Amino acid sequence: MSHVRNQLRDWLAANLVGSPQAGSRVEQRRSLPLAKDLRPTFLFEVSNETSTDIDMDGHQQRVIGVRVTACVKDDSSDGEDTLDAMALFVEGVLSDDPTLGGIAQDYAYQATEFNFTGNAERTLCTAALTFAVTVFTARADPETAL
Numbered sequence: 510m511s512h513v514r515n516q517l518r519d520w521l522a523a524n525l526v527g528s529p530q531a532g533s534r535v536e537q538r539r540s541l542p543l544a545k546d547l548r549p550t551f552l553f554e555v556s557n558e559t560s561t562d563i564d565m566d567g568h569q570q571r572v573i574g575v576r577v578t579a580c581v582k583d584d585s586s587d588g589e590d591t592l593d594a595m596a597l598f599v600e601g602v603l604s605d606d607p608t609l610g611g612i613a614q615d616y617a618y619q620a621t622e623f624n625f626t627g628n629a630e631r632t633l634c635t636a637a638l639t640f641a642v643t644v645f646t647a648r649a650d651p652e653t654a655l
Contacts, residue, residue, distance in 0.1 A: 510652040512652060517573060535550070546582075547633075555573060558574070568655065613654070616641065618639075619639045
């Protein structure tokens with residue numbers, strides 16, 4: 510088996526595929542050189558984890574940060590509409606399976622940050638959705654979600 514963070518990355522890679530906008534363009538990366546002719550794409554990362562012991566038996570509550578960024582190159586207002594449609598897809602994927610394949614106890618949507626950068630030939634539009642994913646494990650077994 511693998512660490513619960515790795516299991517989350519695998520679940521995201523499998524389940525973020527299929528939006529009408531991004532299709533199979535789903536990448537697990539913190540940074541990515543984006544192509545000149547970039548088509549709508551999802552980038553995701555699993556980062557920032559905090560852990561709290563919840564009992565004397567070594568059970569832990571882990572809160573893991575998940576960030577999914579929708580990326581679009583577009584110089585019109587359609588770029589924002591595409592970002593919103595992609596964000597709607599992401600939120601739907603998570604709400605359809607709030608345990609993220611049985612890994613998580615639950616998740617919480619935290620924020621969406623928009624960015625529009627126009628210093629290239631086309632404007633890069635991004636919407637980064639942040640979620641806090643709660644996972645319970647045993648201290649001695651971070652591979653198994655409880």
